[in-house]
Amino acid sequence: MTDDVLLVHGGTPLEGEIRVRGAKNLVPKAMVAALLGHEPSRLRNVPDIRDVKVVRGLLQLHGVTVRPGEEEGELILDPSHVESANVADIDAHAGSSRIPILFCGPLLHRLGHAFIPGLGGCHIGDRPVDFHLDVLRQFGAVVDKNAEGLYLTAPQRLRGTKIALPYPSVGATEQVLLTAVLAEGVTELTNAAIEPEIVDLICVLQKMGAIISMGTDRTILITGVDRLGGYNHRALPDRLESASWACAALATHGNIYVRGARQLEMMTFLNTFRKVGGAFEVDDNGIRFWHPGGELNAIALETDVHPGFQTDWQQPLVVALTQATGLSIVHETVYESRLGFTSALNQMGAHIQLYRECLGGTPCRFGRRNFQHSAVVSGPSKLQGADLVIPDLRGGFSYLIAALAAQGTSTVHGIDLINRGYENFMDKLRALGASIELPEPAAAAAS
Numbered sequence: 001m002t003d004d005v006l007l008v009h010g011g012t013p014l015e016g017e018i019r020v021r022g023a024k025n026l027v028p029k030a031m032v033a034a035l036l037g038h039e040p041s042r043l044r045n046v047p048d049i050r051d052v053k054v055v056r057g058l059l060q061l062h063g064v065t066v067r068p069g070e071e072e073g074e075l076i077l078d079p080s081h082v083e084s085a086n087v088a089d090i091d092a093h094a095g096s097s098r099i100p101i102l103f104c105g106p107l108l109h110r111l112g113h114a115f116i117p118g119l120g121g122c123h124i125g126d127r128p129v130d131f132h133l134d135v136l137r138q139f140g141a142v143v144d145k146n147a148e149g150l151y152l153t154a155p156q157r158l159r160g161t162k163i164a165l166p167y168p169s170v171g172a173t174e175q176v177l178l179t180a181v182l183a184e185g186v187t188e189l190t191n192a193a194i195e196p197e198i199v200d201l202i203c204v205l206q207k208m209g210a211i212i213s214m215g216t217d218r219t220i221l222i223t224g225v226d227r228l229g230g231y232n233h234r235a236l237p238d239r240l241e242s243a244s245w246a247c248a249a250l251a252t253h254g255n256i257y258v259r260g261a262r263q264l265e266m267m268t269f270l271n272t273f274r275k276v277g278g279a280f281e282v283d284d285n286g287i288r289f290w291h292p293g294g295e296l297n298a299i300a301l302e303t304d305v306h307p308g309f310q311t312d313w314q315q316p317l318v319v320a321l322t323q324a325t326g327l328s329i330v331h332e333t334v335y336e337s338r339l340g341f342t343s344a345l346n347q348m349g350a351h352i353q354l355y356r357e358c359l360g361g362t363p364c365r366f367g368r369r370n371f372q373h374s375a376v377v378s379g380p381s382k383l384q385g386a387d388l389v390i391p392d393l394r395g396g397f398s399y400l401i402a403a404l405a406a407q408g409t410s411t412v413h414g415i416d417l418i419n420r421g422y423e424n425f426m427d428k429l430r431a432l433g434a435s436i437e438l439p440e441p442a443a444a445a446a447s
């Protein structure tokens, strides 16, 4: 499909300013939370990305009115008339994102039943939903699975329970929060994920009237209430997009001011960025990232749950590591198949070798299980333009970075996938001086 292709002429440092808005991993979930309330909610700093459109569509199918507010990037969500949606209409959203699984608890509370289509999201591992379903059963839901999706019912009001997650899953933690807030009695969740987007979701729910306390050592206690109102919330900034632009600055020898980026949620990334040799400066409105000249340093890196190094930062950083001097080691411990994107980087001239062993200090769930989840990156490498097919969201943005850092022209296929999580990425690239063009037929269609 020509209209899904971008030509990238590499070799120019990215320089200038771009803005990031609300986090992809919070905004759609805050939109789902609005379904729990009996009053309208107001969500600000909403980015124009596909995951937001998907959730908007699903909410509207369930009778929630969603309209723009007065501010740019503001949505007003009114759940006064929640209703059952036609299964065929919901099914049209199958495969679009992972967020639909989070409709379970809110729909069970509002309607007593829920139909959830097949999930999408990045193909970076098996990504089962067993924790989600176990949790929902513990609350008292009845779950039926078939080829079309999941059908859930709540014969009685869902009841609070004690839940210990086998792994601090972000989605399963959110599932518990969105279900427990209106369940009868108390829910105690141990081994919870505590990513900043989860804390922001807790803030949203607290504004609606929920009672949630975060204990030490990954424990969250939720006291169910009978009714929730609306919220007025400004979404936290996207730390994943911010880090992607930081890596783009480093890999292209550039200098990018990311307006909206915030230090607090990026501390772990910033430490790593500095160890690699990147420079940054934080001010009240954003963070400037740049390559200070000289050589970049090889590092040993392990992805982990928060406050560790976020897995979604890994792929863009690996591109920057191809430009570092020496051997870097990357151990991916969150997703078993998140290093497959490196084979295309090797075609461009990078030297990245994958291993099945846990090359980091900590043995992870994927060791001795035949997953190539560790990488040794040997640099610096001169990258050359190539024909690239985007495999997943962060892998896709990483290919753009590699193509921009390379000599010559790359043809990047499947760029539409990037719209799932990066707002107006082509306009931003152009604003930073990137030389990109849509091939002829697509350029004509876009004008």
Ligand SMILES: CC(=O)N[C@H]1[C@@H](OP(=O)(O)OP(=O)(O)OC[C@H]2O[C@@H](n3ccc(=O)[nH]c3=O)[C@H](O)[C@@H]2O)O[C@H](CO)[C@@H](O)[C@@H]1O
Pocket (backbone or CB within 6 Å): 024, 025, 026, 098, 099, 125, 126, 127, 128, 129, 130, 131, 132, 133, 167, 168, 169, 170, 171, 172, 193, 195, 310, 311, 312, 334, 335, 336
């Ligand atoms: C929309 C969104 O917020 N996506 C983020 C979310 O994904 P998501 O919520 O899907 O990720 P999880 O934290 O749930 O997944 C972490 C690990 O737990 C496993 N697991 C998860 C659930 C389950 O029922 N069974 C199971 O085995 C997964 O396969 C994976 O190995 O957190 C990830 C980890 O920070 C990020 O990379 C994603 O960007």
Ligand SMILES: C=C(OP(=O)(O)O)C(=O)O
Pocket (backbone or CB within 6 Å): 024, 097, 098, 120, 121, 122, 124, 240, 312, 393, 394, 421
């Ligand atoms: C893995 C990601 O997202 P999702 O869970 O939506 O697939 C991501 O944002 O990198």
